[in-house]
Amino acid sequence: MACLDPGDEVIIPEPFYANYNGFAVAANVHVKPITSSIDTGFALPPIEQFEQLITPKTKAILICNPNNPTGYLYSREEMEVLKQLCLKYNLFLFSDEAYREFCYTGKHISAANLEGLENNVILMDTISKRYSACGGRIGALVTKNQQVLDAVMKFAQARLSPPSFAQIAGEAAVDLPDDYFNEIKAEYQSRRDLLVELLNKIPGVFCPNPGGAFYAMAKLPIDDADKFCQWILESFSYEQQTVMVSPATGFYATPGLGKNEIRLAYVLNREDISNAMICLEKALAVYPGRTNS
């Protein structure tokens, strides 16, 4: 609302965090998805595809880095491509970096470090992911663009106060020692390694190795991810357990995409992940909508 007018357009690589749709509706802004594919591990689509989507109404590109739902971590080269696009067409780069501390393969390149793009970058972060403080509802918007800051301050003043208890908790969290994330990152990385290994061992399943966050996308031999995710909860169990995963369809804006993909969140311990993958394999073996792919 501080950067875009009603009717403006924002380009977002899909699959993307589904709530961006809700925020766009609230701001009367149109989301133009640009499709990334599981077959390339959800790499940034080529620059030409972005340029085909750009209209006079296009005011911003939004990325989530590392990504929810794909876990994809954008490379320096990809960030440079985004920078050139934003400079050429005078676009904002909204960079959701809520998972920036959770990178395992490759280095996190923050949009805030793209030289020459200072006036275009709006970075977002939150204590919810960074400090496992879901429900805290304390976030940060970081920009060097003074005009944007001035507009944002008006909204902040209308909001009066972020939640007070979580402000106190958030302030304390910021003072955690520098090595706070080391143990957490090591744990998540070992979970990721295990999850990706076990997924790719299941016949017909493909899971690219995500560089960060705590999500992985997997392609399954199924007819319809929504049906499968409902079926495994309602109609399947193995040793009195089942698995809850997200159908990928909700993360794609283009209708029909993601029908044989799911998102997994590796927020369980290693033993639970192992059991879950056994359960998933058993489920796929008997799922009525199994395909041969």
Added chain:
Amino acid sequence: MACLDPGDEVIIPEPFYANYNGFAVAANVHVKPITSSIDTGFALPPIEQFEQLITPKTKAILICNPNNPTGYLYSREEMEVLKQLCLKYNLFLFSDEAYREFCYTGKHISAANLEGLENNVILMDTISKRYSACGGRIGALVTKNQQVLDAVMKFAQARLSPPSFAQIAGEAAVDLPDDYFNEIKAEYQSRRDLLVELLNKIPGVFCPNPGGAFYAMAKLPIDDADKFCQWILESFSYEQQTVMVSPATGFYATPGLGKNEIRLAYVLNREDISNAMICLEKALAVYPGRTNS
């Protein structure tokens, strides 16, 4: 956003809580003010004045009852007038009842109790005022309109979670004994009685007796409330103290109104209120922009 489309209009008696402007901007909705006057104690303007403002774009009337900033408590007759208007023109009645427990003169008539208006009423409440939990950021939207509820649920789901700590505090607060408010109301009423009495004793000052909330509006013999409120903070002191009050101009949407009015919040104890009124009287005696009215 759940009830109105961009470009729709909402009628609000002014002076009104200034943040309604911000919310309206965020929702792309236009506020049409209808002026109530300090000379009638901020009673509801006549029904004809409402009807003059109604256009095909008018979708709602918004009231705050008891009112911020005036403390005005709408009578049963006034609530019936609003009901007839909403039924005749098929309007929503947004009723901000954040101060509903703080009524001293007269009975609070909730919009939710207007028979036959069930489908039009959207009631709002919050723990911030009710339980003196400012910064909690836990509110409630209450309606019997199922379509509105369905739309609101979509926004609630996009929001994911209200602040978690304040949810816990709010749930505990709801379990307070029924007599919790008695002592608090008695204290506020004694502050109101004292404040209004002392204000009206100051030469040139007029303060109608507010029925509820913890605010009072006063007309002062001054040229410009914004200037006065800044001057008393920056350039005046009496016995090393001064008083902070709000210029009323920010509560009026019509330019030029409220220039000789201020809002006082009686959230101080009685002794501090007494000292503040001495200080205010001394200030008015020497304020360079004093008028003769």
